[in-house]
Amino acid sequence: MANRAGVSTATVSRALRGLPSVAEGTRLRIVRIARELNYTITPSASHLASGRTRTIGLVAPYVNRWFFGQVIFGVEEVLRAKGFDLLLYNIPDASSRDRFFDVMPLRRRVDAVAVLSMPLSKEQAQVLTGLDVPLGLVGTEMDGFACVRIDDVAGATSAVRHLTMLGHRDIAHISGGGPAAHSFTTPRDRARAYHDVLEEAGIGYRPELEAVGDYTVAGGERAMSALLSGATRPTAVFAQSDEMAFGALRAIRHSGLRVPEDISVIGFDNHEFADVLDLTTVEQPVAEQGNLVAQILLDLLESGGKPPPTMMLPTHVVVRGTTSPLRTR
Amino acid sequence: MANRAGVSTATVSRALRGLPSVAEGTRLRIVRIARELNYTITPSASHLASGRTRTIGLVAPYVNRWFFGQVIFGVEEVLRAKGFDLLLYNIPDASSRDRFFDVMPLRRRVDAVAVLSMPLSKEQAQVLTGLDVPLGLVGTEMDGFACVRIDDVAGATSAVRHLTMLGHRDIAHISGGGPAAHSFTTPRDRARAYHDVLEEAGIGYRPELEAVGDYTVAGGERAMSALLSGATRPTAVFAQSDEMAFGALRAIRHSGLRVPEDISVIGFDNHEFADVLDLTTVEQPVAEQGNLVAQILLDLLESGGKPPPTMMLPTHVVVRGTTSPLRTR
DNA sequence: CTGAAAGCGCTTACAG
DNA sequence: CTGAAAGCGCTTACAG
Numbered sequence A, B: 001m002a003n004r005a006g007v008s009t010a011t012v013s014r015a016l017r018g019l020p021s022v023a024e025g026t027r028l029r030i031v032r033i034a035r036e037l038n039y040t041i042t043p044s045a046s047h048l049a050s051g052r053t054r055t056i057g058l059v060a061p062y063v064n065r066w067f068f069g070q071v072i073f074g075v076e077e078v079l080r081a082k083g084f085d086l087l088l089y090n091i092p093d094a095s096s097r098d099r100f101f102d103v104m105p106l107r108r109r110v111d112a113v114a115v116l117s118m119p120l121s122k123e124q125a126q127v128l129t130g131l132d133v134p135l136g137l138v139g140t141e142m143d144g145f146a147c148v149r150i151d152d153v154a155g156a157t158s159a160v161r162h163l164t165m166l167g168h169r170d171i172a173h174i175s176g177g178g179p180a181a182h183s184f185t186t187p188r189d190r191a192r193a194y195h196d197v198l199e200e201a202g203i204g205y206r207p208e209l210e211a212v213g214d215y216t217v218a219g220g221e222r223a224m225s226a227l228l229s230g231a232t233r234p235t236a237v238f239a240q241s242d243e244m245a246f247g248a249l250r251a252i253r254h255s256g257l258r259v260p261e262d263i264s265v266i267g268f269d270n271h272e273f274a275d276v277l278d279l280t281t282v283e284q285p286v287a288e289q290g291n292l293v294a295q296i297l298l299d300l301l302e303s304g305g306k307p308p309p310t311m312m313l314p315t316h317v318v319v320r321g322t323t324s325p326l327r328t329r
Numbered sequence C, D: 001c002t003g004a005a006a007g008c009g010c011t012t013a014c015a016g
Helices: A009-016 A024-037 A043-050 A066-081 A094-103 A122-129 A152-165 A178-183 A185-200 A217-228 A242-254 A272-276 A287-303 B009-016 B024-037 B043-050 B066-081 B094-103 B122-129 B152-165 B178-183 B185-200 B217-228 B242-254 B272-276 B287-303
Strands: A055-060 A085-090 A112-116 A135-138 A146-150 A171-175 A210-212 A236-239 A264-266 A281-283 A311-313 A316-318 B055-060 B085-090 B112-116 B135-138 B146-150 B171-175 B210-212 B236-239 B264-266 B281-283 B311-313 B316-318
Touching: A009 A024, A043 B043, A055 A066, A066 A085, A066 A112, A066 A287, A066 B066, A066 B085, A085 B066, A094 A122, A112 A287, A135 A287, A146 A152, A146 A287, A152 A171, A152 A185, A152 A236, A152 A264, A152 A281, A152 A316, A171 A185, A171 A217, A171 A242, A178 A185, A210 A217, A217 A236, A217 A242, A217 B272, A236 A242, A242 A264, A242 A272, A242 B272, A272 B217, A272 B242, A287 A311, B009 B024, B055 B066, B066 B085, B066 B112, B066 B287, B094 B122, B112 B287, B135 B287, B146 B152, B146 B287, B152 B171, B152 B185, B152 B236, B152 B264, B152 B281, B152 B316, B171 B185, B171 B217, B171 B242, B178 B185, B210 B217, B217 B236, B217 B242, B236 B242, B242 B264, B242 B272, B287 B311
Parallel strands: A055 A085, A055 A112, A112 A135, A135 A146, A146 A311, A171 A210, A171 A236, A236 A264, B055 B085, B055 B112, B112 B135, B135 B146, B146 B311, B171 B210, B171 B236, B236 B264
Antiparallel strands: A085 B085, A281 A316, B281 B316
8 A cells, every 4th residue: 555655654644544744645645545445544553553442342231221222322323423433242140240340351452431321349340440441431420430320319209209299199119120229329319219209298108119120021010010919009100210110001901900090100211112102201311321421431532631520411201191190099 | 471471472372362382381370470460462463463353343224223232132142252342333324324334444343244134235245245254144135144034024924824814804014114125125025925915815915005114113103094094994904013013003092993903913023012012923033143143153253164054043923912803893 | 382583554753 | 744663562483
């Protein structure tokens, strides 16, 4: 390529990267010849020489769930526009997670890392910090990461208040996260909001109105079935995710009860199917969180500096057909 | 690292890759020291020297739709197990597609490429072939690619036959793909099966019973609305995807009709929400197609050779609550 | 079983 | 504005 154009490889490199220190004529000629020869810079060689990979690592606990697909979409969109590549790591279970943090395939492979909504142990966070690249985090918060999230407390508060304002008092809660829930902000914050709203409404907390899902439809269905066979039948349910709310809808209808006449249901996320199933829910911007974290990482790469303060994106209740005022039986 | 262990870099390289030509004691010592020093081989240097990237490129038209999320999951799962990395490219629209094939960011970056269910022009296929790496294709078929797919004709045939066997004759069709449908196997094959089954059942084809969706819920809803306002009201509908079937269900219920009493609906895919919405559908293995294509590419990388013949995975009808025998009105 | 040496294809001071 | 040269961190014949 270089001798074909009659210049040194250094000049080819500079021309193709658009550095200003190349004569316009030279640049044009080199670019033309590069096209003719179908020549591309070899990224590995470039990385080795410059230290920059122009690649971002994306670590996700799931790639085949709606929320994560949306965030991945958002991240990829921004990266592609800037000519960055995306290396995707899916670590859906404990063993793959352990293996990932042990092997750390990201080492010397990426310029920055984005982690999608998942609980990280201190040790895991340290491994990432040890990469010595900008770190982003979506959906939760942690020291040393550039965080993009929603205010889960505010979102869940508005959901449960929606129910109390409709007159409901026997409000059940389908929580997420199981035993690890207390260590992860999402389930913890949403649960806290549920408790606080009941408290402030003078209703008080009744453990028999809580059941654990795992952010899946099946989990929500199981949780709702358990609630329905309890001593107090709730007149309303707050599910920590739409997927669990969908499961709850199924369980309620299976039991012969009607929504919202007998039981109101509100979810969280505004999943693409919330509209289809006419589910009242709390909307959060999802792809946007992906966009934002990618943009922040690219900025950090360009300008250096510390991670900016956490960005909180707004949520709001979308009222649809699964909630209605309490009817006295 | 090398001098820390008192050996040459060549030996470190050999030991860490587990080559047999290293004394056991030496290998153990090197591996231990590597752990202590948190040392990892720099992939770019390795690539530059060896020509192997241990990275697969995955090109998808969508990353935030159920089908694609499942396939990506399947591909990633196999790659991770083998220590390969996954570079993800999402090209959802014409402009990003053009740009992708023009810039070809995969060049000199990956050992193999998997393309997920999307129509490729001759030129685009040639660009990929020009990469000179093993190529995989999921969901459709093309020369030069290792293909993993289902038999769309067989799947759609079983769907439409399910309706004819229930006595339906006014069977509508919600097709996918719009104007480009004829150039892509998925919509074309499924449409052909619809026509053929009607033919063989002596029913014949009526254009007013066909409407175009675009594989989305909204598209299916629009298509169904159009069908309902047509001259002939269908008693059954075959939608080319579950997402479109979900939209159809909505449109039908909005119009005051009941499913399956007034209209039977069958979809295609067995989407995770088909069960939730009690939709009769044609199940296809999705993550498995991702597993398979990844495995084939890795095999090709190891053994060289030509792409194996197309693998066809089985489909079958899952009968749920949205289809029932024709009732005479 | 191990090492010295060349080379993979770039980028980056340095010099002019 | 451009080039020569060193160097990035590996792998791979080749030799022993």
